[in-house]
Amino acid sequence: MFLRNAWYVVAWDRDVARTLLPLTVLGDRIVLYRTTRGTPVALEDACVHRKLPLSLGRLVDDEVECGYHGLVYDFSGRCTRIPGAKHVPGIAKVRSYPAVSRYGLVWVWMGDPTQADPASIFEVEHWDDPAWGRNSGGSMTVACNYLFITDNLLDPSHVAWIHRTSFGNEACAEEPIQTVSLHNGVVASRWMRDVDVAPFYAPMVSFKGRCDRLQHYEVRYPSHAIIKAVFVPAGEGARQADGQHPQAMIMDSYNFMTPVNENQTIYFWFQLRNFSVNDEDLSKAMDDGVRAAFAEDRVVLEAVNEGFRNKVTPNLDLAIDRAPLTFRKKLAQLIAAENPT
Ligand SMILES: [Fe+2]
DSSP states (O other): OOOOSSEEEEEEGGGOOSSOEEEEETTEEEEEEEOTTSOEEEEESSOTTTOOOGGGSEEETTEEEOTTTOOEEOTTSBEEEOTTOSSOOTTOBOOEEOEEEETTEEEEEOSOGGGOOGGGSOOOTTTTOTTSEEOOOEEEEESSOHHHHHHHTTOGGGGGTTTTTTTOOGGGTTOOOEEEEETTEEEEEEEEEEEOOOTTTTTTOSSOSOEEEEEEEEEETTTEEEEEEEEEETTOHHHHTTTOOTTOEEEEEEEEEEEEETTEEEEEEEEEESSSTTOHHHHHHHHHHHHHHHHHHHHHHHHHHHHHHTOSSOOOOOGGGHHHHHHHHHHHHHHHHHSOO
16 A cells, blocks of 8 residues: 555656656556656556557657557647547546656656645755755665665664665664654654764765764655764764754765555665765765665665565564654554545
């Protein structure tokens, strides 16, 4: 089950052009294209006649022509032409999904169109801030249920084991995690005091020696996350909590997960940083490093998905699962509210 009344990222803006792009989102087959004016359009990918995917047809100006008998649909999903027929019946219509380009991504509203408000799209702080740098980001398909990824992104401790050569080190193994439930999501966070800088970040910090490090893992409903990493010289973490420390190195990692179906998820990400703003080599290194680290997650998450599908004894939840379980419980309530029995 999925939350329908929500925006989901379905593609990079750069990948949506004057072609018909087939996608599956929350189990729905969708065709995505861009109008001549640049607006993204998302339609049900099935002709009303013989249910041939419209993505097998062709784009004619701003309309889609079915590849079987030439029925034509406009951006609202309304059929505007049936070759050989004197008139087009009013019921000749495919579903249209509200679609918006923002932050270099295309977002599609999967629920009741009358509730679609672009103002509710996840806000990316500092997106257009010249004092912050940005890497181009990436995406990958992960063969797991999306909730195993939200689990992962509410679990700061996993970096100690999955990412021991990049995001994590031994310091990340034991420090307790605070969980806070918000109206729109859950935060799992902790400050680690007087620890080594983990390998991925070590070349980036502007100070020498050990650090205080904040891990702020925040996932909002249904499946969008900001992971904030803050590094300051050891002993200075309390000052950074006020946002004051001049040497603070901050990396905001945005993570948007879109379920394809119950066992497959498309994962989109990019990072913003408050240092080396115009350093293209660093942006490239971050893209490469993050992709390699997320590939480490993918191996584990896909195996966990299989483990849960084939389990013969119950799984045991631990104290570190508090944030993921809080998130799952509230999201399940939101989904249930959309599906009254
Ligand atoms: Fe990870």
